[in-house]
Amino acid sequence: MGAGARRQRDAEFTAFVEQAGPELLRFAWFLTGEVHAAQDLVQGALLRTYRAWRRVDPPRAVPYTRRVMVNLSRQEWRRGGAGRVLLGERTGELLAPAPDHADAAGEQDRLVRGLRQLPLRQRTVVVLRYYCDLSEQQCADELGICSGAVKSAGSPACGNTS
Amino acid sequence: MSTDIEQQLRQGLAEATTPVDLVLDPAEVTRLSARSYGRRRTRRVLAGGMASLAVLTAGAWAGGWLPGDAQSALPASPWTCPITRSGDEMGAGTIATDQVDGAMLPRRGRRHRGRR
Numbered sequence: 001m002g003a004g005a006r007r008q009r010d011a012e013f014t015a016f017v018e019q020a021g022p023e024l025l026r027f028a029w030f031l032t033g034e035v036h037a038a039q040d041l042v043q044g045a046l047l048r049t050y051r052a053w054r055r056v057d058p059p060r061a062v063p064y065t066r067r068v069m070v071n072l073s074r075q076e077w078r079r080g081g082a083g084r085v086l087l088g089e090r091t092g093e094l095l096a097p098a099p100d101h102a103d104a105a106g107e108q109d110r111l112v113r114g115l116r117q118l119p120l121r122q123r124t125v126v127v128l129r130y131y132c133d134l135s136e137q138q139c140a141d142e143l144g145i146c147s148g149a150v151k152s153a154g155s156p157a158c159g160n161t162s
Numbered sequence: 163m164s165t166d167i168e169q170q171l172r173q174g175l176a177e178a179t180t181p182v183d184l185v186l187d188p189a190e191v192t193r194l195s196a197r198s199y200g201r202r203r204t205r206r207v208l209a210g211g212m213a214s215l216a217v218l219t220a221g222a223w224a225g226g227w228l229p230g231d232a233q234s235a236l237p238a239s240p241w242t243c244p245i246t247r248s249g250d251e252m253g254a255g256t257i258a259t260d261q262v263d264g265a266m267l268p269r270r271g272r273r274h275r276g277r278r
Contacts, residue, residue: 017188035181050195111174131175
């Protein structure tokens with residue numbers, strides 16, 4: 001690849017990160033429950049997206065990166081990162097600083113805390129369904145599972161979170 | 163009821179306060195990704211080159227086409243050594259039994275020594 005093509009690719013990729021970065025970071029934050037873990041997860045996923053940039057269709061770049069993030073967080077979970085959630089809760093890193101005056105913020109924090117107590121699969125389904133606003137079928141496609149599994153993971157998750 | 167819960171969940175996730183330090187510098191992300199990609203590519207090219215070189219060397223050794231220095235360092239491949247047997251020589255095709263000491267040769271028609 002020539003220097004010009006590389007520069008163009010870098011410019012395109014930077015524009016993509018600028019545009020999709022905040023959403024991806026938030027998605028990663030809901031998944032991991034930690035600021036640093038979320039940043040690492042997004043960085044790792046973007047690195048893989050950069051490698052595959054020529055193959056990725058631009059409108060599909062965000063779902064592609066999201067899927068990489070789900071896979072990476074699953075790998076991390078398998079490697080024994082499951083203890084992170086509890087650790088994060090103890091150190092208080094999990095929650096964003098809540099404003100003093102807001103009952104609504106307390107409610108949100110309760111919701112986010114509940115979300116973090118879910119198993120990874122259920123949490124991923126909830127975040128994809130209700131944060132990314134995907135249908136059951138889209139969610140199933142993104143996770144590589146059947147829509148029945150999405151439904152069965154989503155229903156108890158809803159009850160536990162609320 | 164389920165719809166209410168889902169609606170609450172949707173709203174809660176949308177309005178949850180993002181930590182202030184949850185940010186990424188896009189230019190830095192691209193720089194790191196490009197560097198990592200470049201390193202990975204270099205490694206792959208090097209590994210590919212080494213693998214090709216190994217295959218070529220093995221082929222050259224098998225064909226007996228190694229240059230002088232390499233040929234003296236490596237044993238010659240057995241199938242490239244010249245065979246000097248000739249049918250006209252005396253004793254060709256026979257076994258010099260006086261030179262074979264203690265060898266056991268199979269006898270015809272007897273699989274096992276004990277069976278008759």
